[in-house]
Amino acid sequence: MVVGxxxxxxxxxxxxxxxSKIVMTLFLIIGAFxxxxxxxxxxxxxxxxxxxxxxxxxLRFYAKSAKTVLILALFTFVFNALLTGQEVLFRLGPIAFxxxxxxxxxxxxxxxxxxxxxxxVLTATTSPVDLADGLNNLLRPLELLKVPVEEFSLIMTxxxxxxxxxxxxxxxxxxxQKARGLNxxxxxxxxxxxxxxxxxxxxVSAFMKAEDLAVAMEVRGYLPGVKxxxxxxxxxxxxxxxxxxxxxxxxxxxxLLRGRWVLTW
Amino acid sequence: MDAVxxxxxxxxxxxxxxxxGHTGSGKSSLAQLMxxxxxxxxxxxKHFGRVWNYPKDLPIEIRRRIGFLFxxxxxxxxxxxxxxxxxxxxxxxxxxNVQDRVKESLEVxxxxxxxxxxxxxxxxxxxxxxxxxxxxxMVCDPExxxxxEPSAGLDGASKKAFWDWLRDYSKEERTVIFITHSLEEAVTxxxxxxxxxxxxxxxxxxxxxxxxxxxxxxVGLEPPIATEISYELRKRASFPMALTVEELVSAxxxxx
Numbered sequence: 001m002v003v004g005x006x007x008x009x010x011x012x013x014x015x016x017x018x019x020s021k022i023v024m025t026l027f028l029i030i031g032a033f034x035x036x037x038x039x040x041x042x043x044x045x046x047x048x049x050x051x052x053x054x055x056x057x058x059l060r061f062y063a064k065s066a067k068t069v070l071i072l073a074l075f076t077f078v079f080n081a082l083l084t085g086q087e088v089l090f091r092l093g094p095i096a097f098x099x100x101x102x103x104x105x106x107x108x109x110x111x112x113x114x115x116x117x118x119x120x121v122l123t124a125t126t127s128p129v130d131l132a133d134g135l136n137n138l139l140r141p142l143e144l145l146k147v148p149v150e151e152f153s154l155i156m157t158x159x160x161x162x163x164x165x166x167x168x169x170x171x172x173x174x175x176x177q178k179a180r181g182l183n184x185x186x187x188x189x190x191x192x193x194x195x196x197x198x199x200x201x202x203x204v205s206a207f208m209k210a211e212d213l214a215v216a217m218e219v220r221g222y223l224p225g226v227k228x229x230x231x232x233x234x235x236x237x238x239x240x241x242x243x244x245x246x247x248x249x250x251x252x253x254x255x256l257l258r259g260r261w262v263l264t265w
Numbered sequence: 266m267d268a269v270x271x272x273x274x275x276x277x278x279x280x281x282x283x284x285x286g287h288t289g290s291g292k293s294s295l296a297q298l299m300x301x302x303x304x305x306x307x308x309x310x311k312h313f314g315r316v317w318n319y320p321k322d323l324p325i326e327i328r329r330r331i332g333f334l335f336x337x338x339x340x341x342x343x344x345x346x347x348x349x350x351x352x353x354x355x356x357x358x359x360x361x362n363v364q365d366r367v368k369e370s371l372e373v374x375x376x377x378x379x380x381x382x383x384x385x386x387x388x389x390x391x392x393x394x395x396x397x398x399x400x401x402x403m404v405c406d407p408e409x410x411x412x413x414e415p416s417a418g419l420d421g422a423s424k425k426a427f428w429d430w431l432r433d434y435s436k437e438e439r440t441v442i443f444i445t446h447s448l449e450e451a452v453t454x455x456x457x458x459x460x461x462x463x464x465x466x467x468x469x470x471x472x473x474x475x476x477x478x479x480x481x482x483x484v485g486l487e488p489p490i491a492t493e494i495s496y497e498l499r500k501r502a503s504f505p506m507a508l509t510v511e512e513l514v515s516a517x518x519x520x521x
Binding site for chain 1: 335
């Protein structure tokens with residue numbers, strides 16, 4: 001599981017506030033959705049590559065996540081290529097790839113790639129705790145509408161915090177059941193049935209951990225709905241100005257280029 | 266970072282082996298290599314005298330012949346009844362007479378078949394759960410039994426009963442490898458492997474290994490209390506090395 005993993009390095013991007021990075025990611029994603037223009041996509045990919053380089057996260061980490069995304073993107077591409085349009089571009093045996101479909105497929109495949117990678121940059125450069133904290137601060141205005149933002153962000157933090165724990169647990173359970181002869185091959189239905197010996201212990205352990213955690217939190221004085229102070233006070237600094245400037249440039253460029261090289265079918 | 270550094274090791278049939286090391290020393294990784302549950306990034310692991318290509322053609326038969334009990338094995342329970350839980354492996358390996366096998370392994374583990382077979386494994390006591398977990402591995406009659414901290418979380422009485430039982434079980438030509446971080450438990454082994462930060466420090470008889478009291482302490486292992494006392498006494502006068510309380514007492518008796 002690479003998507004969502006935090007890779008601590010001391011890059012500029014790591015130093016920026018989670019809030020800035022969330023806003024940036026949000027705007028880049030909006031940028032990808034305001035039009036179906038290849039020009040915009042090119043700009044966004046340029047921005048993405050720049051972010052990846054600045055993030056100082058080893059490129060092989062991104063390459064690793066690319067493998068999983070590639071399957072998804074390929075899936076999108078193939079579906080579009082086969083089902084969209086009339087004019088046949090080329091044939092692979094009985095399968096006909098349509099010209100328009102291929103173009104549409106490439107576009108949506110690339111867009112998917114962009115969406116996932118831009119989020120990966122966010123999670124790779126922002127620790128889960130900061131991420132939840134940042135989201136909490138950004139959503140704070142909703143408290144006026146009586147939305148329990150603080151609790152919501154706590155749930156997020158815990159969920160993110162427990163991803164690696166549960167992944168380890170799942171790995172252990174899988175090995176244990178393999179040692180007992182579990183063989184995960186077979187068709188989809190058989191495989192789903194074979195997941196029972198893995199899913200049930202995983203749920204049991206998740207519930208046990210949740211119970212322990214709840215008790216541990218109460219023991220240490222946690223009360224929902226109470227105003228909390230922060231151990232780490234964050235400040236808006238020069239890096240954040242840079243992040244916002246970068247976001248503005250990329251977003252405005254995306255907006256201006258929205259009419260160029262537009263996908264047509 | 267390598268979990269286990271290069272090492273060469275041969276385990277004979279019927280051995281009774283302890284694998285000790287501090288937390289994170291690589292003992293669990295080594296045990297999983299022994300069981301064929303992971304493959305080494307470098308080097309080879311032979312099971313029953315030959316290299317199997319993991320995981321592609323590691324035959325299911327090898328899996329059956331090597332039983333592996335994970336730490337807190339009761340955390341892997343999933344079935345509705347003790348019977349189904351224990352029968353799981355036997356069914357997976359396509360063994361015949363599942364009912365007889367389940368019955369036998371439950372009895373060997375010290376649980377009455379009739380009393381327990383229809384109960385939910387989740388409602389048992391800690392000691393009973395551990396026994397069901399053991400039965401669920403033994404049901405395939407493995408020649409090699411690898412146990413990861415098998416007595417962790419058991420109370421004193423259950424612990425003792427467990428070790429007595431395991432020693433009996435291992436007498437029948439079975440290879441037993443157990444992981445522990447307690448040297449007290451490792452005393453009974455024929456051979457003790459000591460791992461520290463992935464390096465194999467010792468692979469020798471307990472008497473030989475435990476004579477290196479300072480090295481053991483340095484890698485975060487606490488020698489048995491009897492060994493520590495005799496070690497301190499040896500500093501003053503000639504005194505034999507004691508591994509157990511009994512040995513210590515008889516050594517002291519000789520002196521008095």
